[in-house]
Amino acid sequence: MSEPILAATDLVKTYKMEDVEVRALRGVSLAVHPGEFVSVMGTSGSGKSTLMNILGCLDRPTSGSYRLAGREVSQLGRGDLATVRNKVLGFVFQSFNLLARTSALENVELPMVYAGVGGAERRERARHSLEKVGLGKRLDHTPAQLSGGQQQRVAIARAIVNRPKVILADEPTGNLDSRTSIEIMALFQELGRSGITIVLVTHEPDIAEFTSRVVMMRDGKVLSDVTQTPVDARAALANYKEGDV
Amino acid sequence: MNIFSTFRVAVLALLLNKMRSFLTVLGIIIGVGSVIAMVAIGEGAKAEVQRSFDKMGTNLLVIRSGSAQTGGVRGGAGSQPTLLWTDVDALRKETQYVTKVAPSLRQSVQILGEGKNWTTSAEGTTPEYFDIRAWSFQYGGPFNDQDVTSKAKVAVLGGTVVDNLFGRAEDAVGSSVRINNVPFEVIGVLARKGQTAGGQDADDVVLVPAGTFAAKVQGGLRQYLGGSIYVGAASAEDTRRAQVEIQSLLRARHKLRDDEADDFTVSSMAEVASARQEGTETMTRLLAGIALVSLLVGGIGIMNIMLVSVTERTREIGLRMAIGARPGDILVQFVIEAVVLASVGGLLGVGLGFGVATYLSTEFGWATKIDPKIVALALGSSALVGVGFGLYPAHKASRLDPIQALRYE
Ligand SMILES: Nc1ncnc2c1ncn2[C@@H]1O[C@H](COP(=O)(O)OP(=O)(O)OP(=O)(O)O)[C@@H](O)[C@H]1O
Ligand SMILES: [Mg+2]
Numbered sequence: 106m107s108e109p110i111l112a113a114t115d116l117v118k119t120y121k122m123e124d125v126e127v128r129a130l131r132g133v134s135l136a137v138h139p140g141e142f143v144s145v146m147g148t149s150g151s152g153k154s155t156l157m158n159i160l161g162c163l164d165r166p167t168s169g170s171y172r173l174a175g176r177e178v179s180q181l182g183r184g185d186l187a188t189v190r191n192k193v194l195g196f197v198f199q200s201f202n203l204l205a206r207t208s209a210l211e212n213v214e215l216p217m218v219y220a221g222v223g224g225a226e227r228r229e230r231a232r233h234s235l236e237k238v239g240l241g242k243r244l245d246h247t248p249a250q251l252s253g254g255q256q257q258r259v260a261i262a263r264a265i266v267n268r269p270k271v272i273l274a275d276e277p278t279g280n281l282d283s284r285t286s287i288e289i290m291a292l293f294q295e296l297g298r299s300g301i302t303i304v305l306v307t308h309e310p311d312i313a314e315f316t317s318r319v320v321m322m323r324d325g326k327v328l329s330d331v332t333q334t335p336v337d338a339r340a341a342l343a344n345y346k347e348g349d350v
Numbered sequence: 351m352n353i354f355s356t357f358r359v360a361v362l363a364l365l366l367n368k369m370r371s372f373l374t375v376l377g378i379i380i381g382v383g384s385v386i387a388m389v390a391i392g393e394g395a396k397a398e399v400q401r402s403f404d405k406m407g408t409n410l411l412v413i414r415s416g417s418a419q420t421g422g423v424r425g426g427a428g429s430q431p432t433l434l435w436t437d438v439d440a441l442r443k444e445t446q447y448v449t450k451v452a453p454s455l456r457q458s459v460q461i462l463g464e465g466k467n468w469t470t471s472a473e474g475t476t477p478e479y480f481d482i483r484a485w486s487f488q489y490g491g492p493f494n495d496q497d498v499t500s501k502a503k504v505a506v507l508g509g510t511v512v513d514n515l516f517g518r519a520e521d522a523v524g525s526s527v528r529i530n531n532v533p534f535e536v537i538g539v540l541a542r543k544g545q546t547a548g549g550q551d552a553d554d555v556v557l558v559p560a561g562t563f564a565a566k567v568q569g570g571l572r573q574y575l576g577g578s579i580y581v582g583a584a585s586a587e588d589t590r591r592a593q594v595e596i597q598s599l600l601r602a603r604h605k606l607r608d609d610e611a612d613d614f615t616v617s618s619m620a621e622v623a624s625a626r627q628e629g630t631e632t633m634t635r636l637l638a639g640i641a642l643v644s645l646l647v648g649g650i651g652i653m654n655i656m657l658v659s660v661t662e663r664t665r666e667i668g669l670r671m672a673i674g675a676r677p678g679d680i681l682v683q684f685v686i687e688a689v690v691l692a693s694v695g696g697l698l699g700v701g702l703g704f705g706v707a708t709y710l711s712t713e714f715g716w717a718t719k720i721d722p723k724i725v726a727l728a729l730g731s732s733a734l735v736g737v738g739f740g741l742y743p744a745h746k747a748s749r750l751d752p753i754q755a756l757r758y759e
């Protein structure tokens with residue numbers, strides 16, 4: 106098997122409150138290989154978001170090691186972490202997090218602005234990226250003029266525009282209806298086929314079915330880690346009837 | 351992130367809240383605007399004063415009776431005649447640097463002509479006076495030394511007097527006027543000089559020969575000269591030397607002991623001019639103080655609104671960080687936003703100042719002068735205020751934790 110693209114070993118994250126310590130992660134080890142499509146499940150408060158934040162280089166573990174694309178990143182400073190996020194990772198959030206009153210195109214351009222890509226190339230790549238998620242005709246729309254599903258597509262276009270190795274998505278379908286959720290999963294499967302590694306958090310087992318591996322968490326630990334044959338989201342969409350799924 | 355995109359982001363962010371941005375910089379607009387306008391007026395007045403002093407001639411000394419010292423009980427300059435008619439001759443003959451000398455006796459008089467009357471200031475002097483003051487004639491010419499000794503009843507009028515008695519200047523020459531009921535023949539009309547350095551009308555004057563003045567207008571002082579003596583020198587350098595020379599000459603002539611103070615004052619126009627300029631300097635410093643305060647107040651307004659903006663845009667900051675903005679990028683973004691805000695305020699303020707100055711000079715004829723240096727200074731300090739007061743909110747923004755910022759409601 107190839108080198109893992111994400112390799113977390115014994116991750117511990119402790120939040121120190123005034124008098125109590127919250128142990129959000131109590132030794133999580135996880136290795137994800139290139140091209141894998143992983144879903145992380147578990148009850149509320151089991152540490153899924155905490156894990157994702159560390160995997161996404163938004164936070165540092167209290168202890169443990171985390172190697173991303175062959176590089177130890179668990180102890181990098183804020184500036185270096187920002188560069189890693191910009192170059193290696195793409196984020197998709199539950200609440201989309203698009204800039205209001207800003208066109209889809211400009212929203213997608215944003216990561217390239219911080220990567221120092223020139224204006225003309227930025228626009229070209231952003232347009233291409235939006236076409237890829239099926240929004241080639243909505244370049245000038247602002248978030249307020251787009252449906253939730255379309256907004257999440259813009260967010261995905263933004264996540265892939267800097268050609269990341271890994272996409273991290275914390276409950277990306279949490280704010281969407283079930284049909285739109287499947288559409289988004291179909292899009293993720295497509296990205297997965299093109300070689301991008303995806304890790305997403307979900308509460309819904311139906312959504313996890315579309316991934317190739319399910320990591321179950323409880324109390325800050327990995328309870329189970331199962332590889333499976335994913336359901337094809339395109340096919341599910343073709344058979345989709347109201348009330349199903 | 352390059353500086354151009356940063357600017358664009360800043361401008362767009364400010365445009366999203368046009369009204370708020372405008373109100374935020376109103377303090378700076380008004381501050382900079384009033385300073386530009388006030389400095390324009392001050393500079394205009396300064397230039398005006400300078401021009402009238404230049405017109406008057408700066409190689410000029412005025413000797414007045416009385417003491418320059420203010421200690422003890424002493425009359426002010428001119429309160430007690432101490433200058434003698436013989437001093438005039440002595441100044442002419444016994445000095446090296448004095449080139450021209452003329453007495454100047456002054457008194458307010460009633461003047462009648464063509465059935466109209468006017469109150470003006472009469473001045474008794476000698477022909478050299480016109481030279482010393484660099485006064486030229488519109489019609490006719492000056493009286494001569496013969497007129498002075500023979501106490502001829504001839505007069506030279508200033509433009510304002512002519513306006514009030516005759517209307518047309520060419521009618522005045524050759525006609526007769528009565529000064530304090532004594533008939534005089536008008537032999538010349540002075541070219542207009544406008545305002546004096548003191549803001550008085552320099553054309554509201556009538557000049558007559560000194561001898562005639564002493565005999566018919568003033569009278570009663572015999573050997574004393576009831577006025578001042580104007581002295582001209584060849585250059586600024588010579589003027590300074592002449593001042594020393596005059597002082598020792600007059601002290602000797604007035605038989606003053608070493609422990610006695612001068613019973614006359616010698617003032618140079620250059621000194622008066624610089625004293626006046628100093629007055630406007632003080633004014634300028636005061637304006638600078640006001641400018642500083644208004645910029646500070648404006649800056650606090652900017653800091654306040656930037657802090658509000660950082661709080662409002664916490665999620666945006668979190669998102670920008672998540673997708674790769676380094677803390678430095680965020681810092682620069684907000685500082686530039688504050689700088690753009692302050693600079694736009696400064697720019698609008700300069701425009702306002704220009705507008706007010708133009709209005710004052712066209713509507714009221716005020717002399718105004720806009721100094722590009724002041725404009726540059728105003729814009730520079732506005733931008734600096736942006737940096738200074740934007741730094742803290744920007745630093746706050748750059749220290750945000752991306753996770754918490756993203757979760758912020
Ligand atoms: N910043 C924080 N300070 C203190 N405690 C925290 C913080 N963030 C998370 N926690 C705690 O860590 C634990 C794990 O939280 P986390 O957000 O990872 O759960 P989750 O699995 O994502 O839950 P959910 O499904 O509700 O999103 C929780 O007990 C939570 O209260
Ligand atoms: Mg969570």
